[in-house]
Amino acid sequence: MRAPELSTGAEKIDRIISRINSGDIRIPAFQRAYVWKQNQILDLxxxxxxxxxxxxxxxWSTTERLNHTRNIAGYxxxxxxxxxxxxxxLDGQQRISSIYATFSDKTQQDPATASYNPNLNIFEIYYNFSSKKFIPKLK
Structure with missing residues (x-):
């Protein structure tokens, strides 16, 4: 049995999105559903x-497959x-899901888990270069 190891480091957002798009990063089913509001995403x-x-x-990196996993922010x-x-x-689901849902161009809604999915309109966010702020899409 291999001894557990801890590795640390920073990763760029595009790399995290790529890892999610490939299925490398997943949410275990025991995690709570996505709960952030749009103002929390804007703050992030x-x-x-x-x-x-x-x-x-x-x-948690493992070759062991969990029986159930959750989508990421409805995708x-x-x-x-x-x-x-x-x-x-295991920790950071709201942050990683917010980043993925806001910046990925490969998102496809998961209707199988509709009861857990957030309103995807909260991810409709744009960057205003004049004010240098992220802003919600005008409705």
């Missing part, structure tokens, strides 16, 4: 643009081959 994005720390994300995540390890989000 404001921290990102100002290069402030946004906290850590704790991932389908593809399965990857059984022999590849999966990184399950």
């Amino acid at each position: 994005l404001d921290s990102v643009i100002k290069n402030y720390p946004i906290g850590s994300v704790l991932l 389908k995540i593809p399965d990857n081959a059984d022999e590849y390890p999966v990184n399950y989000v």
